[in-house]
Amino acid sequence: MARTGESDTVWELKPHTSAKHDLLTGYLKGWFPILSRWNDRIVFLDGFAGPGVYKNGEPGSPTKALEVLLSHRHLPAMTNKTFVFLFNEAEPDRHESLNAVVQEFIASHQPWPSNIKVQVAGDSFENVAEGILAHLDEQKRNLAPTFAFVDPFGLKGLPMDLLRRLLSFDRCELFVYFDFNTVNRFASAGNIDDRLTELFGTDRFKDAAGLAGPERKKFLHDLYQSQLIEACGFPFVKSFEMVNETGHTGYYLFYGTRHVTGLRVMKDAMWKVDPGGGEKFSDVLAGIPVLFGDEVDTEPLQIDLAQHFKGQTVSIELLEHYVLTETPYAASHLKKLTLKPMQIAGQITCVNQARRNTYPPGTQVVFPG
Structure with a gap:
């Protein structure tokens, strides 16, 4: 079966992906010390970690996340806490690359802190998540505070019900990719309704059939957001729009949390990436000098x-x-x-x-x- 997304093992780093990494690392800089104050064990889960590196050698999200913790000025105060990084990539060639990149990173940062545990898995996100849930059920335990970065290509393997069950514990958070471009094209087509129902956790996406333009876009965005709130139990959900090189919305990143402190940290990260509005990044404008100041219009x-x-x-x-x-x-x-x-x-x-x-x-x- 042909895989979705990029066909090569590694590919070029695009501006919107770099912006996504800035959002992720900007948030983790605040998340690690905040969670470590009250919890002995903290988990970072990268469900679709990719090959770990880009075509011109730029680091991927796994080593970027590790670097945030290793270089954190508060790391000496967090040595009595355990940090678990679980990086998963289902594609065999990319998993092999990911594993090599992670091992090389660890080898270049010796002595490696004993309280930072790293695991590289090579299964589907669904199987990894179900495995975690089965282990927790067997041990009669709750999931440790977890930040789940779920960033696939396309729609497959991202059931709303699975996100709900995996992240039902109080201090679990979600940063998830919503493929608006694909959803918008197929929401009224009728040929992938089962997959869309799985993605949304409802078939209400079919109500987009009579809508067009901005109204349709808002409906699909708001439906996914409301499902994260109602089905997954995240009272605070915030999205960030990514505009592709053609000037159209490619996807949204949705952040979900149960704690307003997390929302505060993520909003700060979003405004740093988009000083003009805190809600959008455009490949079209990437690298073009801004013609106006960064002063926020309040x-x-x-x-x-x-x-x-x-x-x-x-x-x-x-x-x-x-x-x-x-x-x-x-x-x-x-x-x-x-x-x-x-x-x-x-x-x-x-x-x-x-x-x-x-x-x-x-x-x-x-x-x-």
Whole structure:
């Protein structure tokens, strides 16, 4: 059977893939120390790890993830924690390449820390996930805090029900590839409905039949997002759009978590990749000098806050939670970039503020009626 995606063992690193790696490593820099504070064992699962290297020698996601931990400034404080990296690649030639790349990486970083465990598997993601679940059931144990990076080619091997069962434990998180281009082409065709039903965990994708353009795009995006929330039990889900070299949406990356702290870290990573909006990367614009500054436009957020909290006195903590969970903005955009100009303009006041234009914990912000 012909495999999906690239035909060669290794292939060229495209700009959107590099941006995806930046999102991943940007998040892991915050995730490793946060999880290690409260947990003795932490798992990073790369379900479709690929060959581990690109055509011109650029590192793949497995060694990039390892490098984040090995070079982390907090690593000395995490030596009493166990970090498990499970890299899986089903294609035999790519698995062989992956294993060689990982072993070479370990050999070049001696002495290797005894608390960092690395496993390379060569099976389908479904079989690996089912194996993990069977082992947990046999041992009557829960899965350790896990970040599952699930980045396949196409639609196959990504059942919503499997994601639900594997990541049902409280501190498990998901970073998953959603092949919008393929879903959009076949959602109304009727010839791969079984696979799409498996992907979405529902057949409601068929309702896209009467839709077109932006409306159809939003429907399919929102349906997958709602399934991650409702079926998988992730209350916080955030997507990032990848635009291909033709200017069309190729895919989305969806991040799912049960903890607002994780959402905070991922949003920071997304805004670093896309300083203009925190939601999109385009191959078309890759490498082209930006014609505008990276200054974030918070005027829409100022208007939103003024309308939503009109006539209320609210804590800075509540405002941060609202910004994180209900807007595209990051928490870092709230104080200096949003509340400060609003206070200077007389649009808000603070009843317990020790110093004007600063908003420490406990600050109460007054929005006039």
